[in-house]
Amino acid sequence: MSDIVISAKDLGLTFQTGDGPIHALKDVNLDVRQGDFVSFIGPSGCGKTTFLRVMADLEQPTAGTITVNGTSPEEARRARAYGYVFQAAGLYPWRTIGGNIRLPLEIMGYSRDEQARRTADVLELVELGGFEKKYPWQLSGGMQQRASIARALAFDADLLLMDEPFGALDEIVRDHLNEQLLKLWDRTGKTICFVTHSIPEAVYLSTRIVVMSPRPGRIADVIESPLPRERPLDIRDSREFIEIAHRVRDGLRAGHGDD
Amino acid sequence: MRNVLPILTIVLAILAIWYASAIALNAPWAYDKAKRANIELSATDLVRDTWSQKKPKLPVPHQVASEIWDTTGAMVLSGRGFSKRSLIYHSWVTFSATILGFALGTVLGTLLAVGIVYNRTMDLSVMPWVITSQTVPIIAIAPMIIVVLNAVGISGLLPKAMISMYLSFFPVVVGMVKGLRSPDAMQLDQMRTWNASAAQTFWRLRLPSSMPYLFASLKVGIAASLVGAIVGELPTGAVAGLGARLLAGSYYGQTVQIWSALLTAAALAALMVGVIGLIQRVTLKRMGMA
Numbered sequence: 287m288s289d290i291v292i293s294a295k296d297l298g299l300t301f302q303t304g305d306g307p308i309h310a311l312k313d314v315n316l317d318v319r320q321g322d323f324v325s326f327i328g329p330s331g332c333g334k335t336t337f338l339r340v341m342a343d344l345e346q347p348t349a350g351t352i353t354v355n356g357t358s359p360e361e362a363r364r365a366r367a368y369g370y371v372f373q374a375a376g377l378y379p380w381r382t383i384g385g386n387i388r389l390p391l392e393i394m395g396y397s398r399d400e401q402a403r404r405t406a407d408v409l410e411l412v413e414l415g416g417f418e419k420k421y422p423w424q425l426s427g428g429m430q431q432r433a434s435i436a437r438a439l440a441f442d443a444d445l446l447l448m449d450e451p452f453g454a455l456d457e458i459v460r461d462h463l464n465e466q467l468l469k470l471w472d473r474t475g476k477t478i479c480f481v482t483h484s485i486p487e488a489v490y491l492s493t494r495i496v497v498m499s500p501r502p503g504r505i506a507d508v509i510e511s512p513l514p515r516e517r518p519l520d521i522r523d524s525r526e527f528i529e530i531a532h533r534v535r536d537g538l539r540a541g542h543g544d545d
Numbered sequence: 546m547r548n549v550l551p552i553l554t555i556v557l558a559i560l561a562i563w564y565a566s567a568i569a570l571n572a573p574w575a576y577d578k579a580k581r582a583n584i585e586l587s588a589t590d591l592v593r594d595t596w597s598q599k600k601p602k603l604p605v606p607h608q609v610a611s612e613i614w615d616t617t618g619a620m621v622l623s624g625r626g627f628s629k630r631s632l633i634y635h636s637w638v639t640f641s642a643t644i645l646g647f648a649l650g651t652v653l654g655t656l657l658a659v660g661i662v663y664n665r666t667m668d669l670s671v672m673p674w675v676i677t678s679q680t681v682p683i684i685a686i687a688p689m690i691i692v693v694l695n696a697v698g699i700s701g702l703l704p705k706a707m708i709s710m711y712l713s714f715f716p717v718v719v720g721m722v723k724g725l726r727s728p729d730a731m732q733l734d735q736m737r738t739w740n741a742s743a744a745q746t747f748w749r750l751r752l753p754s755s756m757p758y759l760f761a762s763l764k765v766g767i768a769a770s771l772v773g774a775i776v777g778e779l780p781t782g783a784v785a786g787l788g789a790r791l792l793a794g795s796y797y798g799q800t801v802q803i804w805s806a807l808l809t810a811a812a813l814a815a816l817m818v819g820v821i822g823l824i825q826r827v828t829l830k831r832m833g834m835a
C-alpha cells in the first residue's frame with residue numbers, strides 16, 4: 287500500500303456560486319502509484335485544475351476523501367511533499383533566475399551552500415546552466431517555463447503537480463520540453479500529475495491517462511499506456527501510440543455525447 | 546530638442562499673460578498716483594509704472610525673480626546665505642518639517658496599510674476613518690494640533706511635521722493597500738504550496754510587488770507634506786519658513802515677497818517630486834518592473 291501516492295475515494299467538490307452550485311468534481315476514484323506519470327485530459331471546465339488543486343490543498347473537497355502520501359493534503363502541503371507548476375511561469379521580475387529558484391529553498395530554510403548547490407543542479411537538469419544570473423525578461427517564454435519547473439524540482443518533493451505547464455508554448459518548443467520532462471521523470475523517479483489539453487502530449491508522456499468529462503466533472507476512462515519508459519519523439523508515429531490516441535479521443539467524445 | 550519648443554511656447558504665453566495682467570491690475574494705482582501729482586500718463590509711462598510698483602497688486606516676473614535673487618544667490622555671494630532674511634534659510638526650515646512629516650507619514654501609512662491588508666477588523670474599521678480624516682479641512686485642524694502640542698510642551702519642528710504627516714499618510718495608505726494586494730491569486734497560491742509563513746509572503750512577495758504603488762503615493766505624499774508644513778507655519782505666526790514669509794508678506798502688503806515665497810515653494814515641490822521620480826525610475830528598473 288505504501289507505494290500509493292494519491293488516493294481519491296468518492297471525491298466530490300461543489301462550488302456554491304451566485305448562479306447555483308457547480309459540481310466541479312463528482313464521485314472521483316483514483317489511485318496514483320509511486321513513479322507514475324499520470325495525465326489528466328478533458329474538455330474545458332471538467333475539473334482538471336480543481337482536482338490538482340485539491341491534491342495540493344488549495345481547494346477543499348466537499349465529499350469523499352483524498353490522501354497524499356497517506357496523509358491529508360494539508361499535512362502533505364505542510365511537509366512540502368509536492369512541487370506545483372502553474373500554467374504561467376510566475377517568476378518574480380525582481381529576482382534573477384537563480385534567485386527565483388532559491389525562493390522556495392529560502393522559505394524552507396535550506397542553508398546557503400545547499401541553496402547554491404541545488405540551484406546549480408536543477409538549472410543543469412532543465413538545461414539552463416549559465417542562466418542563473420539572468421533576469422526573467424531576458425529569457426524566452428519556454429525558458430521561463432523551464433525555470434519554473436526547475437523551481438518546483440529544487441526541493442525534496444517526490445510529487446510534481448503540473449497544470450498545463452506548456453499550454454502557452456508553440457509546438458516545437460513544447461515537443462522539446464516534453465522530451466526533457468520525460469528524461470527528467472525517468473532520472474528522478476518522481477511521481478507526476480500533469481494536466482493537458484493535447485492528446486499527443488498526454489499519450490507521449492504518460493504511463494496512465496485519465497480522461498475526464500464535464501457537468502459534473504468526473505473520470506470517464508483511465509487508460510494504462512503500454513508504451514515503454516524509453517520514448518523517442520518518433521514513437522508518436524507508431525501503431526500503439528495511434529491506438530491509444532484513438533482511445534483517448536473516443537473517451538473524450540463519449541463525455542461530450544450529451545451536448 | 547523637439548519637446549523644448551512646445552514647453553517654450555507655453556512659458557512665453559504664460560509670461561505674456563502675466564505681464565498683461567499686471568498692467569490691467571496695477572493700472573488703477575498708477576492713475577491714482579498720476580492724478581494726485583497732476584500728470585498725464587502716456588502708454589509707455591503706464592507700462593513702466595505698473596511693472597515697477599513697490600507694492601503692486603500683481604508683481605511682474607522680473608520683480609519676483611530679482612527679489613528671489615536678492616534673497617538667495619546675492620546673499621550667498623555676500624556670505625549671508627543662511628541669515629534670517631534669506632529664502633534659503635526659510636526654505637530649509639520648511640523643508641526640514643516637510644521631510645520629517647513625510648517620513649512619519651510614510652511609516653504611519655505603511656503600517657496602517659499592512660494592518661488593513663492582514664487584519665479583517667482593521668480592513669473594515671480603519672479605512673472609513675482614514676478617508677474621514679481627509680475630508681476635514683487642514684486649515685481647521687492645523688491650529689488645534691499646534692495648540693494641543695504646545696500645551697504638552699512640544700513646539701518648533703514637530704508640530705509642523707505632524708500636520709505634514711496628517712496630509713501625507715493618506716496617499717500612502719491608499720496606495721500601499723492596493724500595492725500589498727496586487728500579487729495575483731496564483732502568486733499567493735504558489736506561496737501556499739511552499740507552506741510560506743505570513744511574514745515570508747509579506748517580505749518576499751507582497752512588499753516588493755507594492756513598490757510601483759508606493760512610489761506613486763510618495764510623489765503625491767511629498768507634495769501634500771509641503772503644503773502641510775506651510776499651513777503649519779501660518780496659525781502660529783511663525784517667524785521662519787516659507788509659510789511665515791507668506792504671512793508676513795500679506796500683513797505688510799509685500800506682494801513681491803509673497804510671490805517669491807510662493808514660487809520658491811513650487812520649485813521646492815518640483816525638486817522633491819523629481820528626486821522621488823528619479824529614485825522610482827532607478828529602483829523599478831533594477832527590480833525589472835519598469
Ligand SMILES: Nc1ncnc2c1ncn2[C@@H]1O[C@H](COP(=O)(O)OP(=O)(O)OP(=O)(O)O)[C@@H](O)[C@H]1O
Pocket residue numbers: 301302303308309310328329330331332333334335336337503
Ligand atoms: N473558485 C471557483 N468558484 C466557482 N466555480 C469554480 C471555481 N473554480 C472552478 N470553478 C468551476 O469549476 C469547474 C471546473 O473548473 P476547472 O478549472 O477545474 O476546469 P478545468 O478542467 O481545469 O478547465 P480548463 O481546461 O479550462 O482549465 C468549472 O465549471 C469552473 O467554472
Ligand SMILES: [Mg+2]
Pocket residue numbers: 334335336449
Ligand atoms: Mg484548468
